[in-house]
Amino acid sequence: MKEEILSVGIDIGTTTTQLIFSKITVNNIAGPFSIPNVKITDKKIIYKSKIYFTPLFSSGKINLEEIKKIIDNEYKKACIAKEDVATGAIIITGETARKENAEQVLSALSEFSGDFVVATAGVDLESILAGYGSGAAEFSKNTASKVINFDIGGGTTNTVLFEAGEVVDAFALDIGGRLIKFDKDCKITYISEKILALIKNLKLNLKIGYVPQIHQLKILTNVFADILVKIAKNEELNKDIEELFIGHKNKKLKAENFMLSGGVSEFVYSDKIINQWKQIVQYGDIGPLLGCSIRDNFKKNRFKISEPKEKIRATVIGVGSYSMDISGSTVVFDNEILQMKNIPIIKLSEDSRGIINDDIINKINLYEGLNVALAFKGPKSPSYEDIKIIAESILDAVKNRNNPVIIIIENDFAKALGQRIKNILKDSKKLICIDGIKVENGDYVDIGKPISSVVPVVIKTLIFKN
Known part of the structure; x- marks a missing residue:
């Protein structure tokens, strides 16, 4: 059995919006007389859109109609109909995820872009997808090493640590190239409120309407670069730095290799020296200075920096090619109720044997009338008695519900x-x-x-950070 499915990835970022289409090959790699073992065996990007500046009505609102026009135009240029798309994801990243209409935009675009295209958000997921798209996960797996990928965009730096190809930790920081913006006359037009306290503590004369001195901007970008170095070197972080974390703070990280992706990384891997206003103003932000600061600081610390497969397109490639998984081959499902979208997951507690505990009824009652998916790891090799106990626990919890019973198991005993x-x-x-x-x-x-x-599955986090 060999099938190809079409996937789309749409990344609406702080600075840019882009789209890709991928062909994902699903194949049964088991022998003719074996239990089916269906895997994703190939992922091929067949179309990359041009890179657009993300259209905004204002600093706080996304222009949905312009986003729709961009997506519709790229579908036409790729000669792909929306109904041909089987899977994929839309992701709003960086500061754009904090816009007042971000959730409404995702909801509208999810239906606009195909039958099984999902809306995703959440900085941890963004970090992981960028790490896959940049090639850091593959590099880590092939070298059996620890690799940190810093994806540095316009509003945030998404960070993920891989060990032998597996995710160890992921987090994000308010560090990016468009946290300060300029007009053509070199005047500051925007400063993100996220860095105002840092600017004050550094005693920098950076204010909206002013033409700043380049060395003042360089002090700020050098501090940003030093923060990444401190994280990479597993050093203690002070309170000012910790305030830049979005959501949870990182665990202690240590890696042998580093990759950098995102728009700012284009300057990290360049030999250009940015020291004149005409170089800065052509991009309208501090991105070029930040990239140079990171390049110089990482070189000074003699970090092993590997070239990514993708830089500015890392996140969208992760979204389009790595957001989907497939279930195990030995599963049970009623075909007529598929497909299902936006089902909340209830992660169940388990005892030492992997048998789910009796808190299932309390958890499921929080979602009265809604479809929910019950998820747990379960024992690796469950006995008949184990399966009987788990089945009875689940059925007891759902006996008064009319909804379908949806169960997701990490280990292999769904059938x-x-x-x-x-x-x-x-x-x-x-x-x-x-x-x-x-x-x-x-x-x-x-x-x-x-x-x-098998069935295609997309796990996502629908969380919008303030």
Whole structure:
């Protein structure tokens, strides 16, 4: 069994908006007399859009109609119809995710861009997708090493640590190239409120309407670069630095190799010296200075910096090619209720054997009347008695609900559990029981129409940070 599906990735960032289309090949890699083992065996980018400046009505609002025009135009240029797209994701990143209408924009674009295109947000996920798109995850896997990828965009720096290809930690900082903007006369037109305290503490004369001295801007970008160095060297961070973290702060990181992606990274890997206003003003922000500061600081500290596969396009490639997973091959589902979108996930507690605890009823009652997905890791090799206990716990919790029973297991026993539940339910409720998928509380899941013996799954976080 070999099938190709079309995926779209749309990244609406602080500075730029871009789109890609990918062909994802799904293949059964098992032998003819073996249990099916369906995997994603190839991902090929077939179209890259031009890079647009993200259209805004104001500093606080996204221009939805202009975004729609961009996407519609790129679909036409790629000669792809919306109904041909099977999966993919739209992601609003950086400071754009904080705009007052960000959630409404994602909701509108999710339906605008295909039958199974999902809306995603959340800085941890952005960091991970950029790390996949840049090639850092692959490099880490191939070299069995720890690699930190810094994706430096207009509003944020998304950071992820991979070890042997696996995610160890991900977080983001309010460090980016468009935190200060200029007009053609070199006057400051915008300063992000996120860095006002830092500017004050550094005693820099940076104010809206002023033409600043380049060396004052350089002091700020050098401090930003030094923060990344401190994180990379696993050093203690002071309070001023900690205020720049978005959401949770990082764990202690240590890596042998580093990659840098995002728009600012174009200057990190360049030999250009930025020291004149005409060089800065052509981009209208501090991005060129920030890239040079990071380049010089990383070289001074003799970091091993590897060239990424993608720089400015890393996030959109991660979104378009790496946002989808597929379930295990031995699963149980009622085909007529697929596809399903935006299903909240309830991560269940487990005892030492991997058997779910009795808090399931309390958790599920928080979502009265709504479809929910019950998720847990489960034992690696469950006995018949284990499966029986898990099935009875789930059925007891859902007995008074009319919704389909949706179960996501990390370990590989969905078919055995699904069949046990199906035998008890008969035809009273519809069932989806899939495995091979790892999730967390606060995630949402979209489950697509089946591809042979598997179903495409996208796990996303619909969280908008203030």
